[in-house]
Amino acid sequence: MAKKAAAAANASNVTKSVKERDTRTMSRIVDLADSVASKALAGREPKVAIPLRTKSNTIWNRKRGMLEMGDAAAERELFNLNQAKQFMQTCLHANSIKELIEAEKTLSLRGMFYKGLHTVQGTKEKTFADQDESDGILEDLEVSLGSLREELHIFAKKKGTMIGNITIVDTGDEIDCRRMGSGGYAIPSIVEPDVIQFKKCDAKFVLHVEKDTVWGRFNEDKFWQKHNCILTEGGGQPSRGVRRLLQRLNNELGLPIYCLLDCDPWGHYIFSVIKQGSISLAFESNRLAIPDAKFIGIRSKDYTACDLSDDVKVEMNDTDIKRAKEIAAYPWFLGHKGWQAEIDLMLRNGFKMEVESLITKDISYVTEEYVPQRLKAKDWLV
Template structure:
């Protein structure tokens, strides 16, 4: 344990690799022209007015207005970069949302409606949640999912990060450990004083004055494991460190918060997920992003995230009992085949080897399977040894 609390801990981290990633990230941002600073309110207003102007010009010519939106759901519009992750290509395919087509007229109207909501919010410098927008006119929108999808479409269409549109989402992720920050309203948050963690703020962009002595960040897939590590005083015994959980598939606030930690402190970030295709994909979302949000990859991905566990090779190495393992379902095997074809796996030979082990054994294991070795094996043996001896890929 003392090793983890000494400067020698960093000798175990590939600092050269991380410095290189930071340098490449900077170059990528400059080359791609990505705005690293928050978009101003006037820029948002001008972008919306440009869309409205186009609609009015079409009407003045007695033409049906058409909105053009990038296709966010296809891999053909995605390119992979080691330094950024999954990002949308510049000349990607688009889809037309016509106002004179019965199949898309309602969608067109809803986009214009939410654009007007955003315009008013930005003008008045106020914020609303996605749920606020939905419940303002439930019958019109029909479902929360419709509102969520349209807001992302608007963000992509305007080429403006969603957080700059003044529409927030309710966070589900939690953070704990050696971290202090100030929220936008001036509230000072001390993350190590709450025994169950602190909810990640809805407006991560408004988080200021982040302070920490943490030597690493540990992303944890499940809330149950996150709580177990807190109960075992993992931060006190193996820290100082920061623990984060997105409680499964992470929301955008959790992903943006992890990226903000990386940008601010540039300390090692590890991922602890279930040894199954679903857990691996969750880690990939933090590290390389997702197809649907690839247009905002520069603000959300952290390519330096390392896969700490639970590795398929760990299952064999630790002799986890067969009774603690679960056979891969047909859906699991389909997901595994999909992962093996992802472009980032080709650039990670050690990852490819781990996926091959899972494919061969056709078994998966949850993090909790380590309790079959001992109730505190995860916090007292597995994680300390992994961190001390560099057991990540």
């Protein structure tokens, strides 16, 4: 975790569009403060409308193939016992963001927590109990201001790795992703065009794997060289940076995205998030969702299809079963025969499988046989 906040944005590099964007964000923050002040001075209750980030306010747009946020919003009221503190925190963070924009600097989520942290005057109470409280308020501000996190000059910790046949420019530094050794290029949390530009890409597709252990296997076997592709991993549930990068590779360079994830509800949901967006970030689906992402495995059928040993079975517990049924019932899975069959088979099997289970066949079975065969046979779920 990036404990020490470090200014990432380079002032000299800020483009004109970025300046415009900052002006826009700034005026939204001032609008927010004005609304609080005018309501208060008029003797009315200050409120901030915060769009709901819940499943009930998430709409499945079948046509676009992604999740979108509905219109429902919650009022955050000062004179409500459960919301008074959050209201205060929202105001504090709004002010912090204003200061960041003015200083042309960015802070990590943790940095923002410390920025807003102090003792409420006349009490022993701290403004934020922990970073989770602060993170929640920042997400609220994002939706409430209609500005993305990077537009608020906030970044998250780095998560995810990339390697492959592509050269990019990251804040002015040219980075050849073919020459990243065994570690790979760490995907930053902000990958917007003003930070990262694609310079030269030879790759024909992107293979996204769930974890860095599997990614390491593929990198060592030089899979990306053999198959001319880009290899990424998201460390489990991919962060916004990883998803945004995948989306840009897909959208701007037209590269198909293939995902190699575990055969369990967790893996299925990661795919769902990559493909149609997540519930909590439904307002960003436009930027993050990759509707034509493909799921190549591990599949429930692979236990028999690949003739795996009994040892790889991980029994599903009650939570897994409940989660699997929940996922199957999501509107975006509900009408999908392939996924219904997949989840149904997993439930009938009664066990989960990790990508690593293929190692029981052979150390490089997954890179040399499994993935190439599936790609060749176009055997995937969409």
